[in-house]
Amino acid sequence: MTIIIDRTRERPATPGPVSVAGRQRDKAKPKGLYKARVPIYPKLVHGRWRWIKWALLIVMLAIYYITPWIRWDRPGGLPDQAVLVDFAGGRFYFFMIQLWPQEVYFITGLLVAAALSLFLVTALFGRLWCGYACPQTVWTDLYIYIERMFEGDRNARMRLDAAPMSFNKLWRKAGKHAVWIGVAFGTGGAWIFYFHDAPDLIRTFWIGTAPMTAYVSCAILTFTTYVFAGHMREQVCTYMCPWPRIQGAMLDEQSFQVTYRYDRGEPRGPHKKADSWDDRGDCIDCNQCVVVCPTGIDIRDGAQLECINCGLCIDACNEVMEKVGRPRGLIAYDTDAAVAARSCGQKPDHRLIRPRTLYYALALTLVAGLMVWGFSTREQLSAHALRDRNPAYIQLSDGAVRNGYTLKIANRGFETATVELRYAGIPGATLRIPGQPAANPLRVELEPNRITPLRVFVTTPADQVGEGSRDAAFEIRLDGETTRVPTAFDYGSQPQ
Amino acid sequence: MSENERDEHSGVETTGHEWDGIKELDNPLPRWWLWIFYACIAWSIVYWILMPAWPGLNGYTPGLLKQSDRADVVSELSALRAQRGRGEALLVSASLQQIEADPELQAHALAVGQSVFGDNCASCHGAGGGGAPGYPNLRDDVWLWGGSLAEIEHTLRVGIRSAHPETQMSQMPAFGREGMLDGGQVSDLTEYVLALSGREADPAAVGRAQQLYADNCAACHAPTGVGDRTLGAPNLTDREWLYGGDRDSIRAQIHNGRNGVMPSWEGRFSPAVIKALAVYVHVNAGGEASAASEAAAP
Numbered sequence: 068m069t070i071i072i073d074r075t076r077e078r079p080a081t082p083g084p085v086s087v088a089g090r091q092r093d094k095a096k097p098k099g100l101y102k103a104r105v106p107i108y109p110k111l112v113h114g115r116w117r118w119i120k121w122a123l124l125i126v127m128l129a130i131y132y133i134t135p136w137i138r139w140d141r142p143g144g145l146p147d148q149a150v151l152v153d154f155a156g157g158r159f160y161f162f163m164i165q166l167w168p169q170e171v172y173f174i175t176g177l178l179v180a181a182a183l184s185l186f187l188v189t190a191l192f193g194r195l196w197c198g199y200a201c202p203q204t205v206w207t208d209l210y211i212y213i214e215r216m217f218e219g220d221r222n223a224r225m226r227l228d229a230a231p232m233s234f235n236k237l238w239r240k241a242g243k244h245a246v247w248i249g250v251a252f253g254t255g256g257a258w259i260f261y262f263h264d265a266p267d268l269i270r271t272f273w274i275g276t277a278p279m280t281a282y283v284s285c286a287i288l289t290f291t292t293y294v295f296a297g298h299m300r301e302q303v304c305t306y307m308c309p310w311p312r313i314q315g316a317m318l319d320e321q322s323f324q325v326t327y328r329y330d331r332g333e334p335r336g337p338h339k340k341a342d343s344w345d346d347r348g349d350c351i352d353c354n355q356c357v358v359v360c361p362t363g364i365d366i367r368d369g370a371q372l373e374c375i376n377c378g379l380c381i382d383a384c385n386e387v388m389e390k391v392g393r394p395r396g397l398i399a400y401d402t403d404a405a406v407a408a409r410s411c412g413q414k415p416d417h418r419l420i421r422p423r424t425l426y427y428a429l430a431l432t433l434v435a436g437l438m439v440w441g442f443s444t445r446e447q448l449s450a451h452a453l454r455d456r457n458p459a460y461i462q463l464s465d466g467a468v469r470n471g472y473t474l475k476i477a478n479r480g481f482e483t484a485t486v487e488l489r490y491a492g493i494p495g496a497t498l499r500i501p502g503q504p505a506a507n508p509l510r511v512e513l514e515p516n517r518i519t520p521l522r523v524f525v526t527t528p529a530d531q532v533g534e535g536s537r538d539a540a541f542e543i544r545l546d547g548e549t550t551r552v553p554t555a556f557d558y559g560s561q562p563q
Numbered sequence: 564m565s566e567n568e569r570d571e572h573s574g575v576e577t578t579g580h581e582w583d584g585i586k587e588l589d590n591p592l593p594r595w596w597l598w599i600f601y602a603c604i605a606w607s608i609v610y611w612i613l614m615p616a617w618p619g620l621n622g623y624t625p626g627l628l629k630q631s632d633r634a635d636v637v638s639e640l641s642a643l644r645a646q647r648g649r650g651e652a653l654l655v656s657a658s659l660q661q662i663e664a665d666p667e668l669q670a671h672a673l674a675v676g677q678s679v680f681g682d683n684c685a686s687c688h689g690a691g692g693g694g695a696p697g698y699p700n701l702r703d704d705v706w707l708w709g710g711s712l713a714e715i716e717h718t719l720r721v722g723i724r725s726a727h728p729e730t731q732m733s734q735m736p737a738f739g740r741e742g743m744l745d746g747g748q749v750s751d752l753t754e755y756v757l758a759l760s761g762r763e764a765d766p767a768a769v770g771r772a773q774q775l776y777a778d779n780c781a782a783c784h785a786p787t788g789v790g791d792r793t794l795g796a797p798n799l800t801d802r803e804w805l806y807g808g809d810r811d812s813i814r815a816q817i818h819n820g821r822n823g824v825m826p827s828w829e830g831r832f833s834p835a836v837i838k839a840l841a842v843y844v845h846v847n848a849g850g851e852a853s854a855a856s857e858a859a860a861p
Contacts, residue, residue, distance in 0.1 A: 458700075469703070469849060471847065
């Protein structure tokens with residue numbers, strides 16, 4: 068069922084000469100391991116997919132630019148930015164969620180879930196991510212839009228590039244690059260707001276007192292945006308991005324992809340108004356699908372690595388089909404299996420539920436479920452007990468034995484928590500924090516949103532002293548919930 | 564210079580050198596290597612101008628950037644002093660109780676105390692303050708000269724049997740060695756001390772030692788043997804023994820009367836560091852309350 072299309076490019080028949088003299092001999096011939104870039108001048112197209120792409124472009128740019136400016140009330144001196152990666156404070160804020168660096172596994176889970184959803188979506192509907200949501204696609208689209216504003220559509224741009232330098236060419240080119248750089252700066256500039264209080268940073272950025280990291284990050288992103296979206300464009304997808312190379316593993320003949328229905332289109336050829344449509348395909352070889360393609364390929368060659376599945380060729384072809392009075396959908400989101408079935412005169416069947424999609428959906432549900440479970444059982448408190456090693460135990464004057472601990476209790480809540488600290492597992496043990504009377508349990512106040520270190524001493528009275536080391540635990544009780552911190556109590560070796 | 568021979572296979576000139584029939588081709592250096600080499604030369608000139616480079620008769624060329632590791636160290640040290648100054652000022656102005664009660668100040672004092680303790684106190688008292696025979700354990704509840712914050716700070720300041728004019732001084736006589744008591748009397752007193760701490764002792768010897776203890780020991784160790792902190796006299800009824808608690812060790816101590824020495828740290832540490840050290844020792848010993856608050860909370 069696989070269609071093999073020979074797209075082999077011209078290649079030297081023999082491997083290149085290896086000797087120096089041979090190399091010098093061959094200097095006259097064109098050489099190089101890399102194919103020179105063929106400039107691409109994508110033509111503007113109108114239609115459903117182009118409309119969806121514009122809408123998504125606006126939505127996604129809006130999300131990107133507006134998000135850091137959303138405020139979210141948080142108690143105390145905490146930042147009131149809804150989405151903030153606060154490196155200085157060691158916190159990640161996302162609306163009502165606040166993550167500590169120790170909980171980075173939630174981010175890992177989120178990334179794994181994102182990867183699995185990408186797998187699932189790709190198996191079902193092909194490279195939707197590449198075509199509509201990838202920043203490279205979105206910004207390239209925006210840059211081409213700007214280019215079109217200054218230099219006109221495809222034919223005008225080609226003429227301008229071929230023309231000798233003139234004032235007209237100069238100002239158009241200069242204007243385009245200026246706006247490009249402006250957009251790039253806006254991109255890099257918006258990025259840094261995710262890492263610092265936005266209203267504060269936008270002020271300090273211009274008066275030169277913002278952190279150096281802000282300026283450097285902004286400069287790097289300005290540079291990459293300008294280069295990637297302005298100059299490299301489809302080369303990022305074709306040569307740099309690993310995803311086009313991986314995604315083939317998720318696709319099969321039942322995946323919806325931008326597909327040229329060769330069963331309908333072939334044999335292709337020019338068509339004149341009076342000509343009959345009998346004994347020929349619907350493709351009139353007008354090349355419109357090629358000229359609108361942002362990666363400069365011919366979709367009629369079949370699914371290929373360079374195709375980002377943006378659907379612009381669908382719009383272009385539909386426009387032509389309407390003009391020549393043939394049904395739309397010669398190029399459409401379709402599956403290889405369906406096209407093959409139709410070419411054999413069978414009725415195509417689309418199967419969205421397949422082992423592959425089931426596996427991906429199952430894995431995604433599993434990871435998402437784990438995340439939800441992790442979040443819902445996330446405790447406000449977590450604690451570690453470091454037992455003193457030197458000395459491991461202290462014998463007191465009345466024969467009692469004392470062990471020292473440094474107890475670190477993290478209170479993730481936004482309010483002071485008054486907890487009951489109990490020492491369990493050792494008979495008769497009492498707790499004492501220096502400067503306070505001994506008791507078991509102790510009442511301890513934990514400051515909000517921070518780790519409270521406590522020096523805690525546990526004493527076993529002389530008449531209950533045992534031998535060696537015994538398992539014990541600190542129990543921290545808050546509103547009926549108990550956090551258990553396992554540790555040990557060392558009775559030491561007793562004299563006499 | 565004569566034309567060197569050319570290699571038939573590659574058409575490249577040889578260098579004219581030959582080793583056992585192997586000839587070296589005179590290929591040019593790789594272009595990328597050559598450019599890096601030139602760039603390094605160019606950079607070295609920039610470096611000469613920017614950085615200290617050339618020695619002169621009385622000094623060296625300082626370079627445009629005026630880079631100096633020595634100046635860096637000086638400025639870093641002064642920054643460190645300024646940084647410490649803030650913490651030290653807080654330590655100086657706050658009382659010992661305030662330092663211990665405030666979590667942030669306490670953490671600062673503990674950090675300072677730990678490093679000072681490791682450098683100065685650990686050699687006798689042990690890295691963890693656990694002590695050794697003859698060197699008091701600073702982690703337990705036995706304090707010869709008092710275990711409250713103020714008492715610990717005082718001991719740190721004036722030392723014990725030190726050269727400080729206000730030093731804490733007490734003297735356990737070497738009863739046996741100096742001939743104040745004979746061997747039998749020392750043995751009897753040993754039995755008496757064992758009995759004081761609730762252990763098995765020869766009743767006859769304890770009876771004989773009653774008067775000996777009252778005459779020789781009770782003045783410092785108190786008639787009941789509980790000792791006296793104002794005199795630095797250890798409690799003989801508990802289970803902690805500075806010089807060992809078994810029969811032989813007790814006899815040796817009565818015979819020899821050893822007395823340890825602790826230097827005075829006043830003048831060697833700033834008052835702030837002494838405070839931090841006092842808080843460090845106090846907190847890590849479980850934080851004995853002062854006499855007043857101890858009475859308030861039984």
